[in-house]
Amino acid sequence: MLGATARPVPGAEGGPAKELKVIRYVSYIRGILLSFIIFSTRVSVFISLIAFALLGNVVTAEKAFVITSYYNILRQTMTIFFPQGIAQLAETLVSIKRIQKYMLYDETDIAQGILIADSSNESSNNEYEKIPNSTQSTITKASDDIKYIDSHESLPNLNLESKPMMNGNLNPVGITIKSLVAKWDPLVSENTLEDITLQIQPANLVAIIGPVGAGKSSLIQAILRELPASSGAIDINGVISYASQEPWLFSGTIRQNILFGQPMDKKRYREVVKRCALEKDFTLFANGDKTIVGERGQSLSGGQKARISLARAVYREAAIYLLDDPLSAVDTHVGRHLFDQCMRNFLRGKIVILVTHQLQYLQHADQIVILDKGRIQDVGTYESLKSSGLDFAQLLRESKGEDKPEEGEENRSRSGSKTYQRRISETSVESLEQTHDTPMQSEEARKEGSVGFAMYKKYFQASGGFCAFYWMMFFCITAQLCASAGDYFLTYWVNKEEQRNVALLMASSMDITNDSIVNVTEPMNVTSQNEGNFFDRLLRYIDGSGYDSYVDIYIFTALTVATVVITLSRSFIFFNLAVRAAKVLHNAMYMGVTKASMYFFNTNPSGRILNRFSKDMGQVDEFLPTVMIDVIQK
Numbered sequence: 001m002l003g004a005t006a007r008p009v010p011g012a013e014g015g016p017a018k019e020l021k022v023i024r025y026v027s028y029i030r031g032i033l034l035s036f037i038i039f040s041t042r043v044s045v046f047i048s049l050i051a052f053a054l055l056g057n058v059v060t061a062e063k064a065f066v067i068t069s070y071y072n073i074l075r076q077t078m079t080i081f082f083p084q085g086i087a088q089l090a091e092t093l094v095s096i097k098r099i100q101k102y103m104l105y106d107e108t109d110i111a112q113g114i115l116i117a118d119s120s121n122e123s124s125n126n127e128y129e130k131i132p133n134s135t136q137s138t139i140t141k142a143s144d145d146i147k148y149i150d151s152h153e154s155l156p157n158l159n160l161e162s163k164p165m166m167n168g169n170l171n172p173v174g175i176t177i178k179s180l181v182a183k184w185d186p187l188v189s190e191n192t193l194e195d196i197t198l199q200i201q202p203a204n205l206v207a208i209i210g211p212v213g214a215g216k217s218s219l220i221q222a223i224l225r226e227l228p229a230s231s232g233a234i235d236i237n238g239v240i241s242y243a244s245q246e247p248w249l250f251s252g253t254i255r256q257n258i259l260f261g262q263p264m265d266k267k268r269y270r271e272v273v274k275r276c277a278l279e280k281d282f283t284l285f286a287n288g289d290k291t292i293v294g295e296r297g298q299s300l301s302g303g304q305k306a307r308i309s310l311a312r313a314v315y316r317e318a319a320i321y322l323l324d325d326p327l328s329a330v331d332t333h334v335g336r337h338l339f340d341q342c343m344r345n346f347l348r349g350k351i352v353i354l355v356t357h358q359l360q361y362l363q364h365a366d367q368i369v370i371l372d373k374g375r376i377q378d379v380g381t382y383e384s385l386k387s388s389g390l391d392f393a394q395l396l397r398e399s400k401g402e403d404k405p406e407e408g409e410e411n412r413s414r415s416g417s418k419t420y421q422r423r424i425s426e427t428s429v430e431s432l433e434q435t436h437d438t439p440m441q442s443e444e445a446r447k448e449g450s451v452g453f454a455m456y457k458k459y460f461q462a463s464g465g466f467c468a469f470y471w472m473m474f475f476c477i478t479a480q481l482c483a484s485a486g487d488y489f490l491t492y493w494v495n496k497e498e499q500r501n502v503a504l505l506m507a508s509s510m511d512i513t514n515d516s517i518v519n520v521t522e523p524m525n526v527t528s529q530n531e532g533n534f535f536d537r538l539l540r541y542i543d544g545s546g547y548d549s550y551v552d553i554y555i556f557t558a559l560t561v562a563t564v565v566i567t568l569s570r571s572f573i574f575f576n577l578a579v580r581a582a583k584v585l586h587n588a589m590y591m592g593v594t595k596a597s598m599y600f601f602n603t604n605p606s607g608r609i610l611n612r613f614s615k616d617m618g619q620v621d622e623f624l625p626t627v628m629i630d631v632i633q634k
């Protein structure tokens, strides 16, 4: 099930932008909902109180306490947990979509009996190691990033059956490809590889040559199972180590780049460094092989990158080495050194499949494969092809004229190689063991402490300037004043009703009947108190000349409605400003990055830049408005 590659399912759409939009709008809705819940609970208290008053019940302190407690519990619960639940639901939906998209990617099949030890390819950093003499299906974990492939779920028409065991032991190391047809894009009718049949014997050095775009790298990718086969069979037996055509390095020391998680074997390491012609380079670096190379090896030359990439593949113990054109980035002398010392000598006894355009090396290959337009044009030894009369023979003759591979070039190369060797011998191998302190990678500048006023100023400027900010502050303060006034009035109202209730009880027990008490005992039935227009009644209410419970209701209604309207407006304004600030800041950062000089990209790893865009913008987009609204509203 696992082992997805980076090939998206056709038609799959979406992306982080869409997801960010979803999250942003959910935050927006969440804020509004939060405000709405506060208001609805407030309104429910209001309705309860009015109902009590209108039904002739006196609003006692106990009843008011029960109502306000209910209101507070409801508000606390609903304003904290309910919106959180909504936000998390939205995030869950987005996550499920992402997982679903990932699960729908095409899968890579790796046949039983093969394992990829080193993938110097960014898209495949997975390592497998096979226990010798174990059963064919046993694959042990070699790194934390392992991906297990169920080899029984093989591709249709692809023969991935286990090879027969001989006397309980594995078959000898080798590669057998039968009638392989493969293409990168399933929607394109033309095949990248067509009818490839190839047998690679143990301990052979195989050169794959052909014009540009002939399918050499694709053949390597097919062996690695990165290029899915449409039909045919690939049988591979042995650990594979791979050096990609595009050398790649990660941010770390050169040593880490070569070891690539493997344990340090000093002897092998020194040998590899020597064979890959890296000793001299190390002496040129201030910290030798502990020099930190930037992301993608920014501080190195193309040749150095290629040799480090090759050293990584070679350092790993494997049975099959797939080397995709490692000689193209180095000069003739170094190329000759790599070919002689590394591929022919150090990797003697292993299967080495070398993709190359350098025809002068072909005479030393045990097998030469000529590819053209995805098909094998010819396979054979140097001698057999030379005498075959194909165009390739012409090519060989021409290259012989250029490079004199038999004698002249060989001698020249040898002497070149010797000169090179002399040069590097001056720099002792032991220099590798010099105790350089591992230099620290340049740290990202970081500020700690409270956020200054200047930062807030920038944020509010981005949200629409100070006019918008003052406008929002006005709504915030007014909303708070209305809410507090409502609470204050409620207290006043409850106290007043309680006092009236006490007076009523006293009057009934003492059997006192006077006008004022009558007014108090039958508040809703006294018609005189409803006389006059609203302002007359309000004036009477203010100077205290008469009891009028309707005015209490009017005032509380007005305060509640004002609180609801103003707080809702505040939420709308606030989230509008927050979205605008996030947009403006993001666009400013985007413009800044797109106009930045190459120096900026050389000194800042892409992960760091992506972090600013994802994590930091996420804080501004999502977290900041939520916290601010929590601060603003009580």
Ligand SMILES: Nc1ncnc2c1ncn2[C@@H]1O[C@H](COP(=O)(O)OP(=O)(O)OP(=O)(O)O)[C@@H](O)[C@H]1O
Binding pocket: 184, 185, 192, 210, 211, 212, 213, 214, 215, 216, 217, 218, 219, 245
């Ligand atoms: N990862 C890929 N995805 C899609 N198409 C690819 C991919 N790699 C190669 N191709 C296509 O496959 C065809 C063969 O390319 P390939 O890289 O195998 O040629 P090549 O012989 O290695 O060329 P070169 O000598 O330039 O390295 C080309 O048409 C190329 O566009």
